[in-house]
Amino acid sequence: MNCRQFRNLVAELELPDLEQAAAPPSAVAHVRGCAACAGLLKQHGDLRASLCRMAVLQAECAAPDRVEQALLAELRDQARLPQRTLPNARRSGAGAFGPLPAGILSAGALAAALAALLLWSHPPGSRTIPAPTAAAVSGVDDAATVESDFTPLPYFRNSGIPAGPDADADVVRVEVPRSTLVAWGVPGAEDETADAVQAELLLGAGGVPQAVRVLE
Amino acid sequence: MFDRASDKAMTTQEFDSDLLLRVRRGDEEAFLALYRKLQPPIYRFALNMTGSPSVAEDVTQDVFLALIREDFGYQPERGTLAGYLFGVARKLVLRHLERNHGTSEQEIGSMDTARPERALGGAAFADPVAELLEREGIEELRRAVLSLPRRYREVVVLCDLEENDYAVAAVLLGCPVGTVRSRLHRARALLLEKLQQRREPKSRLKALNIVRSVI
Numbered sequence: 001m002n003c004r005q006f007r008n009l010v011a012e013l014e015l016p017d018l019e020q021a022a023a024p025p026s027a028v029a030h031v032r033g034c035a036a037c038a039g040l041l042k043q044h045g046d047l048r049a050s051l052c053r054m055a056v057l058q059a060e061c062a063a064p065d066r067v068e069q070a071l072l073a074e075l076r077d078q079a080r081l082p083q084r085t086l087p088n089a090r091r092s093g094a095g096a097f098g099p100l101p102a103g104i105l106s107a108g109a110l111a112a113a114l115a116a117l118l119l120w121s122h123p124p125g126s127r128t129i130p131a132p133t134a135a136a137v138s139g140v141d142d143a144a145t146v147e148s149d150f151t152p153l154p155y156f157r158n159s160g161i162p163a164g165p166d167a168d169a170d171v172v173r174v175e176v177p178r179s180t181l182v183a184w185g186v187p188g189a190e191d192e193t194a195d196a197v198q199a200e201l202l203l204g205a206g207g208v209p210q211a212v213r214v215l216e
Numbered sequence: 217m218f219d220r221a222s223d224k225a226m227t228t229q230e231f232d233s234d235l236l237l238r239v240r241r242g243d244e245e246a247f248l249a250l251y252r253k254l255q256p257p258i259y260r261f262a263l264n265m266t267g268s269p270s271v272a273e274d275v276t277q278d279v280f281l282a283l284i285r286e287d288f289g290y291q292p293e294r295g296t297l298a299g300y301l302f303g304v305a306r307k308l309v310l311r312h313l314e315r316n317h318g319t320s321e322q323e324i325g326s327m328d329t330a331r332p333e334r335a336l337g338g339a340a341f342a343d344p345v346a347e348l349l350e351r352e353g354i355e356e357l358r359r360a361v362l363s364l365p366r367r368y369r370e371v372v373v374l375c376d377l378e379e380n381d382y383a384v385a386a387v388l389l390g391c392p393v394g395t396v397r398s399r400l401h402r403a404r405a406l407l408l409e410k411l412q413q414r415r416e417p418k419s420r421l422k423a424l425n426i427v428r429s430v431i
Contacts (some may be wrong), residue, residue, distance in 0.1 A: 061256065070250060
Protein backbone atom coordinates (compact mmCIF):
# COMPACT_ATOMS: atom_id res chain seq x y z
CA MET A 1 0.00 0.00 0.00
CA ASN A 2 1.28 3.48 -0.87
CA CYS A 3 0.47 6.83 0.75
CA ARG A 4 -2.25 7.69 -1.74
CA GLN A 5 -4.07 4.41 -1.14
CA PHE A 6 -3.72 4.91 2.59
CA ARG A 7 -5.21 8.43 2.38
CA ASN A 8 -8.23 7.01 0.57
CA LEU A 9 -8.68 4.49 3.35
CA VAL A 10 -7.93 6.56 6.41
CA ALA A 11 -11.44 7.93 6.98
CA GLU A 12 -12.78 4.38 7.11
CA LEU A 13 -10.38 3.20 9.80
CA GLU A 14 -11.91 3.05 13.23
CA LEU A 15 -9.07 3.84 15.62
CA PRO A 16 -5.76 5.65 15.58
CA ASP A 17 -4.25 2.47 16.92
CA LEU A 18 -4.43 0.16 13.96
CA GLU A 19 -3.50 -2.86 16.03
CA GLN A 20 -6.93 -2.75 17.63
CA ALA A 21 -8.86 -1.96 14.47
CA ALA A 22 -10.01 -4.34 11.82
CA ALA A 23 -7.65 -2.68 9.33
CA PRO A 24 -6.10 -4.37 6.30
CA PRO A 25 -2.63 -5.74 7.14
CA SER A 26 -1.19 -3.73 4.25
CA ALA A 27 -2.44 -0.50 5.88
CA VAL A 28 -0.92 -1.49 9.23
CA ALA A 29 2.37 -2.26 7.53
CA HIS A 30 2.31 1.05 5.65
CA VAL A 31 1.54 3.24 8.63
CA ARG A 32 4.34 1.65 10.63
CA GLY A 33 6.86 2.70 8.04
CA CYS A 34 5.41 6.10 7.07
CA ALA A 35 5.48 8.92 9.61
CA ALA A 36 3.31 11.21 7.46
CA CYS A 37 0.50 8.66 7.19
CA ALA A 38 0.82 7.83 10.90
CA GLY A 39 0.35 11.54 11.60
CA LEU A 40 -2.66 11.70 9.29
CA LEU A 41 -4.18 8.70 11.03
CA LYS A 42 -3.71 10.37 14.39
CA GLN A 43 -5.35 13.58 13.10
CA HIS A 44 -8.37 11.62 11.90
CA GLY A 45 -8.57 9.82 15.23
CA ASP A 46 -8.43 13.12 17.12
CA LEU A 47 -11.04 14.66 14.84
CA ARG A 48 -13.43 11.81 15.41
CA ALA A 49 -12.85 11.93 19.15
CA SER A 50 -13.63 15.68 19.11
CA LEU A 51 -16.79 15.13 17.06
CA CYS A 52 -17.85 12.46 19.55
CA ARG A 53 -17.23 14.88 22.41
CA MET A 54 -19.26 17.55 20.63
CA ALA A 55 -22.08 15.06 20.13
CA VAL A 56 -22.03 14.15 23.83
CA LEU A 57 -22.02 17.80 24.89
CA GLN A 58 -25.04 18.63 22.80
CA ALA A 59 -26.93 15.40 23.44
CA GLU A 60 -29.23 17.21 25.87
CA CYS A 61 -29.71 20.14 23.52
CA ALA A 62 -33.35 20.65 22.62
CA ALA A 63 -35.79 23.35 21.59
CA PRO A 64 -36.74 25.75 24.40
CA ASP A 65 -39.94 25.09 26.33
CA ARG A 66 -41.66 28.05 24.71
CA VAL A 67 -41.80 26.11 21.43
CA GLU A 68 -43.70 23.31 23.14
CA GLN A 69 -46.06 25.82 24.74
CA ALA A 70 -46.71 27.55 21.42
CA LEU A 71 -47.42 24.24 19.71
CA LEU A 72 -49.76 23.11 22.47
CA ALA A 73 -51.66 26.39 22.15
CA GLU A 74 -51.93 25.80 18.41
CA LEU A 75 -53.17 22.26 18.98
CA ARG A 76 -55.86 23.55 21.31
CA ASP A 77 -56.84 26.19 18.78
CA GLN A 78 -57.10 23.54 16.09
CA ALA A 79 -59.37 21.43 18.27
CA ARG A 80 -61.50 24.44 19.15
CA LEU A 81 -61.74 25.97 15.68
CA PRO A 82 -61.57 23.20 13.12
CA GLN A 83 -62.78 25.44 10.30
CA ARG A 84 -59.54 27.44 10.42
CA THR A 85 -57.65 24.58 8.86
CA LEU A 86 -59.97 24.13 5.95
CA PRO A 87 -58.00 26.28 3.46
CA ASN A 88 -54.95 24.13 4.16
CA ALA A 89 -56.96 20.95 3.66
CA ARG A 90 -58.08 22.30 0.32
CA ARG A 91 -54.55 23.25 -0.69
CA SER A 92 -53.04 19.81 -0.17
CA GLY A 93 -55.96 17.44 -0.22
CA ALA A 94 -53.91 14.99 -2.29
CA GLY A 95 -51.55 14.44 0.62
CA ALA A 96 -54.31 13.66 3.05
CA PHE A 97 -56.24 11.39 0.71
CA GLY A 98 -53.40 9.89 -1.25
CA PRO A 99 -54.71 6.35 -1.76
CA LEU A 100 -58.11 7.42 -3.09
CA PRO A 101 -59.11 7.22 -6.75
CA ALA A 102 -58.57 10.43 -8.67
CA GLY A 103 -62.23 11.01 -9.49
CA ILE A 104 -63.34 10.65 -5.92
CA LEU A 105 -60.45 12.77 -4.79
CA SER A 106 -61.45 15.59 -7.10
CA ALA A 107 -65.00 15.48 -5.78
CA GLY A 108 -63.63 15.67 -2.25
CA ALA A 109 -61.31 18.49 -3.15
CA LEU A 110 -64.21 20.32 -4.75
CA ALA A 111 -66.24 19.94 -1.59
CA ALA A 112 -63.39 21.25 0.51
CA ALA A 113 -62.83 24.10 -1.93
CA LEU A 114 -66.49 25.05 -1.90
CA ALA A 115 -66.68 24.94 1.85
CA ALA A 116 -63.49 26.95 2.20
CA LEU A 117 -64.67 29.53 -0.30
CA LEU A 118 -67.93 30.01 1.52
CA LEU A 119 -66.32 30.05 4.93
CA TRP A 120 -64.05 32.86 3.91
CA SER A 121 -66.76 34.83 2.13
CA HIS A 122 -69.24 34.76 5.03
CA PRO A 123 -68.93 36.91 8.13
CA PRO A 124 -67.48 35.02 11.12
CA GLY A 125 -70.80 34.90 12.93
CA SER A 126 -72.47 33.00 10.15
CA ARG A 127 -69.64 30.58 9.51
CA THR A 128 -70.88 27.75 11.65
CA ILE A 129 -74.20 26.81 13.04
CA PRO A 130 -74.81 24.24 15.75
CA ALA A 131 -75.00 20.64 14.66
CA PRO A 132 -78.62 19.87 13.78
CA THR A 133 -79.11 16.82 15.94
CA ALA A 134 -77.00 15.08 18.48
CA ALA A 135 -77.54 11.86 16.56
CA ALA A 136 -75.90 13.34 13.52
CA VAL A 137 -72.59 13.83 15.24
CA SER A 138 -72.51 11.62 18.27
CA GLY A 139 -71.03 8.14 18.26
CA VAL A 140 -69.44 8.69 14.86
CA ASP A 141 -66.63 6.15 14.72
CA ASP A 142 -66.33 5.99 10.96
CA ALA A 143 -67.96 7.47 7.95
CA ALA A 144 -70.40 4.67 7.43
CA THR A 145 -72.08 5.42 10.74
CA VAL A 146 -72.94 9.03 9.98
CA GLU A 147 -76.61 9.07 10.75
CA SER A 148 -79.68 11.19 10.06
CA ASP A 149 -80.33 12.80 6.67
CA PHE A 150 -76.68 13.54 6.00
CA THR A 151 -75.13 11.56 3.15
CA PRO A 152 -71.49 10.60 3.77
CA LEU A 153 -69.21 12.02 1.07
CA PRO A 154 -67.76 9.34 -1.21
CA TYR A 155 -64.10 9.81 -0.31
CA PHE A 156 -64.96 9.81 3.36
CA ARG A 157 -67.33 6.84 3.07
CA ASN A 158 -64.77 4.71 1.22
CA SER A 159 -61.53 5.77 2.80
CA GLY A 160 -62.03 4.49 6.30
CA ILE A 161 -60.66 7.79 7.60
CA PRO A 162 -61.74 7.99 11.21
CA ALA A 163 -64.09 10.78 12.09
CA GLY A 164 -62.78 13.55 14.28
CA PRO A 165 -63.85 14.42 17.81
CA ASP A 166 -67.60 14.32 17.87
CA ALA A 167 -68.00 17.43 19.95
CA ASP A 168 -66.03 19.42 17.41
CA ALA A 169 -68.20 18.58 14.43
CA ASP A 170 -69.55 21.63 12.65
CA VAL A 171 -72.14 22.22 10.01
CA VAL A 172 -71.68 24.86 7.34
CA ARG A 173 -74.17 26.02 4.78
CA VAL A 174 -72.90 25.97 1.22
CA GLU A 175 -74.08 26.21 -2.35
CA VAL A 176 -73.13 23.10 -4.28
CA PRO A 177 -73.48 22.53 -8.05
CA ARG A 178 -76.19 20.00 -8.77
CA SER A 179 -73.79 17.90 -10.83
CA THR A 180 -71.50 17.61 -7.80
CA LEU A 181 -74.36 16.40 -5.62
CA VAL A 182 -75.18 13.79 -8.26
CA ALA A 183 -71.53 12.71 -8.32
CA TRP A 184 -71.63 12.36 -4.55
CA GLY A 185 -74.67 10.16 -4.82
CA VAL A 186 -76.92 12.40 -2.76
CA PRO A 187 -80.49 11.05 -2.97
CA GLY A 188 -82.83 13.32 -4.89
CA ALA A 189 -80.06 15.41 -6.43
CA GLU A 190 -81.07 14.30 -9.93
CA ASP A 191 -84.51 15.82 -9.38
CA GLU A 192 -83.16 19.28 -8.58
CA THR A 193 -83.72 21.85 -11.27
CA ALA A 194 -81.39 24.61 -10.13
CA ASP A 195 -77.72 24.62 -11.14
CA ALA A 196 -76.63 25.38 -7.59
CA VAL A 197 -78.32 23.79 -4.61
CA GLN A 198 -78.31 24.94 -0.98
CA ALA A 199 -76.79 22.25 1.19
CA GLU A 200 -75.12 21.72 4.53
CA LEU A 201 -71.72 20.13 4.99
CA LEU A 202 -70.84 18.26 8.15
CA LEU A 203 -67.24 19.05 9.03
CA GLY A 204 -65.20 16.70 11.15
CA ALA A 205 -61.97 17.26 13.04
CA GLY A 206 -59.75 19.76 11.27
CA GLY A 207 -62.62 20.98 9.12
CA VAL A 208 -62.67 18.04 6.71
CA PRO A 209 -66.11 17.67 5.15
CA GLN A 210 -67.59 14.30 6.05
CA ALA A 211 -71.19 14.39 4.90
CA VAL A 212 -73.71 16.55 3.06
CA ARG A 213 -77.44 17.11 3.12
CA VAL A 214 -79.61 19.06 0.74
CA LEU A 215 -81.71 21.82 2.24
CA GLU A 216 -85.31 21.95 1.20
CA MET B 217 -30.75 10.14 16.67
CA PHE B 218 -33.25 8.74 14.21
CA ASP B 219 -34.62 5.19 14.21
CA ARG B 220 -31.82 2.99 13.08
CA ALA B 221 -32.69 -0.63 13.82
CA SER B 222 -34.77 -2.05 11.01
CA ASP B 223 -36.23 -4.79 13.22
CA LYS B 224 -37.54 -2.18 15.63
CA ALA B 225 -38.61 0.27 12.93
CA MET B 226 -41.98 -1.37 12.35
CA THR B 227 -42.92 -1.29 16.00
CA THR B 228 -41.75 2.28 16.35
CA GLN B 229 -43.61 3.24 13.20
CA GLU B 230 -46.82 1.65 14.41
CA PHE B 231 -46.45 3.36 17.76
CA ASP B 232 -45.79 6.74 16.13
CA SER B 233 -48.69 6.27 13.71
CA ASP B 234 -50.97 5.54 16.63
CA LEU B 235 -49.78 8.66 18.42
CA LEU B 236 -50.27 10.66 15.24
CA LEU B 237 -53.82 9.40 14.94
CA ARG B 238 -54.47 10.53 18.50
CA VAL B 239 -52.90 13.92 17.76
CA ARG B 240 -55.41 14.24 14.90
CA ARG B 241 -58.14 13.89 17.49
CA GLY B 242 -56.64 16.66 19.57
CA ASP B 243 -54.97 14.42 22.17
CA GLU B 244 -52.40 16.62 23.91
CA GLU B 245 -50.67 13.75 25.69
CA ALA B 246 -50.09 12.00 22.39
CA PHE B 247 -48.74 15.20 20.89
CA LEU B 248 -46.35 15.75 23.79
CA ALA B 249 -45.13 12.14 23.57
CA LEU B 250 -44.39 12.57 19.88
CA TYR B 251 -42.91 16.03 20.26
CA ARG B 252 -40.62 15.21 23.16
CA LYS B 253 -39.36 12.11 21.43
CA LEU B 254 -38.80 13.57 17.97
CA GLN B 255 -37.91 17.24 18.44
CA PRO B 256 -34.37 17.05 19.93
CA PRO B 257 -32.68 15.53 16.85
CA ILE B 258 -34.62 17.90 14.58
CA TYR B 259 -33.63 20.92 16.67
CA ARG B 260 -29.99 19.81 16.80
CA PHE B 261 -29.90 19.15 13.06
CA ALA B 262 -31.23 22.65 12.33
CA LEU B 263 -28.87 24.18 14.90
CA ASN B 264 -25.80 22.41 13.55
CA MET B 265 -26.74 23.19 9.97
CA THR B 266 -27.52 26.88 10.46
CA GLY B 267 -25.54 27.81 13.57
CA SER B 268 -28.50 29.84 14.73
CA PRO B 269 -30.59 28.84 17.78
CA SER B 270 -33.42 31.12 16.66
CA VAL B 271 -33.57 29.51 13.21
CA ALA B 272 -33.41 26.05 14.80
CA GLU B 273 -36.29 27.05 17.05
CA ASP B 274 -38.34 28.30 14.11
CA VAL B 275 -37.63 25.18 12.07
CA THR B 276 -38.63 22.91 14.96
CA GLN B 277 -41.81 24.87 15.51
CA ASP B 278 -42.72 24.84 11.81
CA VAL B 279 -42.10 21.09 11.53
CA PHE B 280 -44.48 20.30 14.37
CA LEU B 281 -47.01 22.89 13.25
CA ALA B 282 -47.14 20.96 9.99
CA LEU B 283 -47.79 17.79 11.98
CA ILE B 284 -50.69 19.40 13.81
CA ARG B 285 -52.31 20.77 10.69
CA GLU B 286 -54.77 18.86 8.63
CA ASP B 287 -52.77 18.81 5.41
CA PHE B 288 -49.88 16.91 6.97
CA GLY B 289 -48.98 14.54 4.16
CA TYR B 290 -47.29 11.71 6.03
CA GLN B 291 -47.96 8.23 4.63
CA PRO B 292 -46.84 5.42 6.99
CA GLU B 293 -46.25 2.99 4.11
CA ARG B 294 -43.53 5.28 2.74
CA GLY B 295 -41.32 5.45 5.84
CA THR B 296 -41.06 6.40 9.47
CA LEU B 297 -42.65 9.49 10.94
CA ALA B 298 -39.23 10.59 12.26
CA GLY B 299 -37.79 10.35 8.75
CA TYR B 300 -40.70 12.31 7.30
CA LEU B 301 -40.37 15.06 9.88
CA PHE B 302 -36.64 15.18 9.25
CA GLY B 303 -37.39 15.66 5.55
CA VAL B 304 -39.64 18.62 6.38
CA ALA B 305 -36.95 20.06 8.67
CA ARG B 306 -34.28 19.60 6.01
CA LYS B 307 -36.35 21.45 3.42
CA LEU B 308 -36.88 24.34 5.82
CA VAL B 309 -33.19 24.44 6.69
CA LEU B 310 -32.15 24.38 3.03
CA ARG B 311 -34.62 27.13 2.25
CA HIS B 312 -33.11 29.22 5.03
CA LEU B 313 -29.57 28.54 3.83
CA GLU B 314 -30.47 29.42 0.24
CA ARG B 315 -32.11 32.63 1.35
CA ASN B 316 -29.11 33.59 3.43
CA HIS B 317 -26.42 32.14 1.15
CA GLY B 318 -25.12 29.88 3.88
CA THR B 319 -24.52 30.86 7.46
CA SER B 320 -23.27 34.32 8.27
CA GLU B 321 -20.43 34.95 10.68
CA GLN B 322 -22.84 36.99 12.78
CA GLU B 323 -25.02 33.94 13.30
CA ILE B 324 -22.07 31.79 14.20
CA GLY B 325 -20.86 34.40 16.64
CA SER B 326 -24.25 34.66 18.26
CA MET B 327 -24.27 30.96 19.07
CA ASP B 328 -22.08 31.41 22.11
CA THR B 329 -24.52 33.63 23.90
CA ALA B 330 -27.81 32.50 22.44
CA ARG B 331 -27.17 28.80 22.83
CA PRO B 332 -29.23 27.18 25.57
CA GLU B 333 -27.16 26.63 28.68
CA ARG B 334 -27.99 22.97 28.83
CA ALA B 335 -26.29 22.48 25.48
CA LEU B 336 -22.89 22.67 27.07
CA GLY B 337 -23.80 22.39 30.70
CA GLY B 338 -23.95 18.63 30.91
CA ALA B 339 -20.23 17.99 31.22
CA ALA B 340 -18.58 18.10 34.60
CA PHE B 341 -15.00 19.36 34.62
CA ALA B 342 -12.71 19.10 37.61
CA ASP B 343 -10.12 21.35 36.00
CA PRO B 344 -11.33 24.79 34.84
CA VAL B 345 -8.38 25.16 32.46
CA ALA B 346 -9.18 21.82 30.87
CA GLU B 347 -12.79 22.90 30.63
CA LEU B 348 -11.81 26.15 28.91
CA LEU B 349 -9.53 24.37 26.46
CA GLU B 350 -12.19 21.79 25.75
CA ARG B 351 -14.84 24.43 25.15
CA GLU B 352 -12.51 26.42 22.93
CA GLY B 353 -11.68 23.31 20.93
CA ILE B 354 -15.31 22.33 20.55
CA GLU B 355 -16.27 25.86 19.54
CA GLU B 356 -13.53 25.85 16.94
CA LEU B 357 -14.77 22.52 15.64
CA ARG B 358 -18.34 23.82 15.55
CA ARG B 359 -17.25 26.76 13.45
CA ALA B 360 -15.35 24.47 11.12
CA VAL B 361 -18.44 22.26 10.71
CA LEU B 362 -20.57 25.33 9.97
CA SER B 363 -18.14 26.49 7.32
CA LEU B 364 -18.35 23.21 5.40
CA PRO B 365 -20.32 23.20 2.14
CA ARG B 366 -23.91 22.20 2.82
CA ARG B 367 -23.76 18.63 1.45
CA TYR B 368 -20.68 17.82 3.52
CA ARG B 369 -22.07 19.51 6.61
CA GLU B 370 -25.21 17.36 6.41
CA VAL B 371 -23.32 14.07 6.54
CA VAL B 372 -21.10 15.22 9.40
CA VAL B 373 -24.15 16.33 11.37
CA LEU B 374 -26.11 13.15 10.65
CA CYS B 375 -23.31 10.57 10.95
CA ASP B 376 -20.80 12.09 13.36
CA LEU B 377 -22.94 14.31 15.57
CA GLU B 378 -26.26 12.47 15.51
CA GLU B 379 -24.54 9.09 15.29
CA ASN B 380 -26.73 7.66 12.56
CA ASP B 381 -25.16 4.89 10.53
CA TYR B 382 -24.54 5.36 6.82
CA ALA B 383 -27.68 3.49 5.78
CA VAL B 384 -29.97 5.65 7.91
CA ALA B 385 -28.25 8.83 6.70
CA ALA B 386 -28.66 7.64 3.11
CA VAL B 387 -32.40 7.18 3.63
CA LEU B 388 -32.76 10.56 5.30
CA LEU B 389 -30.80 12.34 2.56
CA GLY B 390 -32.33 10.33 -0.26
CA CYS B 391 -28.99 9.25 -1.72
CA PRO B 392 -26.97 6.00 -2.01
CA VAL B 393 -24.92 4.75 0.93
CA GLY B 394 -21.77 5.10 -1.18
CA THR B 395 -22.49 8.81 -1.60
CA VAL B 396 -22.80 9.25 2.16
CA ARG B 397 -19.52 7.39 2.64
CA SER B 398 -17.61 9.45 0.08
CA ARG B 399 -19.09 12.75 1.28
CA LEU B 400 -18.14 11.91 4.86
CA HIS B 401 -14.62 11.03 3.77
CA ARG B 402 -14.30 14.35 1.97
CA ALA B 403 -15.99 16.23 4.82
CA ARG B 404 -13.52 14.94 7.40
CA ALA B 405 -10.58 15.83 5.18
CA LEU B 406 -12.01 19.34 4.73
CA LEU B 407 -12.58 19.66 8.47
CA LEU B 408 -8.96 18.79 9.18
CA GLU B 409 -7.81 21.36 6.61
CA LYS B 410 -10.03 24.06 8.09
CA LEU B 411 -8.98 23.32 11.65
CA GLN B 412 -5.34 23.47 10.66
CA GLN B 413 -5.88 26.77 8.84
CA ARG B 414 -7.59 28.21 11.90
CA ARG B 415 -4.86 27.05 14.25
CA GLU B 416 -1.93 28.29 12.23
CA PRO B 417 -2.65 32.05 12.54
CA LYS B 418 -3.24 31.57 16.28
CA SER B 419 0.07 29.81 16.80
CA ARG B 420 1.80 32.52 14.76
CA LEU B 421 0.16 35.19 16.93
CA LYS B 422 1.23 33.38 20.09
CA ALA B 423 4.79 33.13 18.83
CA LEU B 424 4.73 36.84 17.98
CA ASN B 425 3.49 37.70 21.48
CA ILE B 426 6.23 35.59 23.03
CA VAL B 427 8.84 37.34 20.90
CA ARG B 428 7.41 40.76 21.85
CA SER B 429 7.43 39.92 25.56
CA VAL B 430 11.04 38.79 25.31
CA ILE B 431 12.04 42.00 23.53
